[in-house]
Each structure stands twice: as structure tokens, then as C-alpha cells.
Amino acid sequence: MPARLDHTIMHSTDSAVSAHFLTDLLGAPEPKPQGPFVAVPVEGGLTIDYADFIVEPDHIVLQHLAFLVSEEEFDQIYSRVQGRELPYWSEPGHEGPQQLNHRSGGRGLYVDDPDGHAIEFLTVSETQAS
Known part of the structure; x- marks a missing residue:
């Protein structure tokens, strides 16, 4: 079976703001907290997971x-x-x-x-x- 991408992490200064920005443009359901991330579900089970704790804002x-x-x-x-x-x-x-x-x-x-x-x-x- 070929590999399927499950999730990807996007670094952000404010994960909730970034996740809402994307869901608003897509007209998608509200993003959901998933552990320390804010996840935006997209087709095929893939999530775009926003994180504001991994890197400093000036290192994004x-x-x-x-x-x-x-x-x-x-x-x-x-x-x-x-x-x-x-x-x-x-x-x-x-x-x-x-x-x-x-x-x-x-x-x-x-x-x-x-x-x-x-x-x-x-x-x-x-x-x-x-």
C-alpha cells in the first residue's frame, strides 16, 4: 500500500488565529484542538496542524x-x-x-x-x- 500523508505541521505565532484563517477561507468546519495543536481537517483524513509552541516566532x-x-x-x-x-x-x-x-x-x-x-x-x- 502506498503511504498516505496523515498530517502536516505549520508553525505559527498563534495557532488558533492561523487555523481559523484557513477554515474561514475554505468554508470548512471550525478547527479542533488536537493535543497541543489546532487541527484543520481536509479531505482524505489529512489534517493541517497549527503549532505555536515549537519554534520562536522569528524562526518560522x-x-x-x-x-x-x-x-x-x-x-x-x-x-x-x-x-x-x-x-x-x-x-x-x-x-x-x-x-x-x-x-x-x-x-x-x-x-x-x-x-x-x-x-x-x-x-x-x-x-x-x-
Whole structure:
């Protein structure tokens, strides 16, 4: 059986704030405390576990999470991003401010979470595009 990712840990300055930021954008259920973490459940049993106790705030290494979503989910997420007047970009590295990308025939955008982690939402997986 191939390995399946069970959870990943995202370092944060405030785990509850970061977890709520993500669940709010996804329109997902409230995050749940899981031991010392605040867990955001996503498809397939995977959880994004936010931790604010492992590293000092000035030692957080920025990470990138990419979420493949349906066109309908993208519309909802995009609406939430615009409604919150969040800065977003079409490309990594903050290129294409307040623009969407259309790579592989889909749509995508990048937004930073409260700690600066890049959160990407895309409708077509670039690894599976033909």
C-alpha cells in the first residue's frame, strides 16, 4: 500500500488565529484542538496542524500549501478573499497582485496567512494537466 500523508505541521505565532484563517477561507468546519495543536481537517483524513509552541516566532520558516478545489469552491473562496479585502496574487513571490492565474486551463490564486505562509487555491492540478 502506498503511504498516505496523515498530517502536516505549520508553525505559527498563534495557532488558533492561523487555523481559523484557513477554515474561514475554505468554508470548512471550525478547527479542533488536537493535543497541543489546532487541527484543520481536509479531505482524505489529512489534517493541517497549527503549532505555536515549537519554534520562536522569528524562526518560522515560511511554507506553501496548495489546495486543489472545484470551480464552485474556487468561486466561494475567491469571494471570501475579496470580501475580506485580502491581498492576493496570480503567481508565487507576490507577482501579479490582485490577479488570478489561468495555468493549465484552470484558475488559481495565492494568499498569505497571518504568518506569511503562502496558501494557493487552484482548480486544475498542474501535475495532472495534459
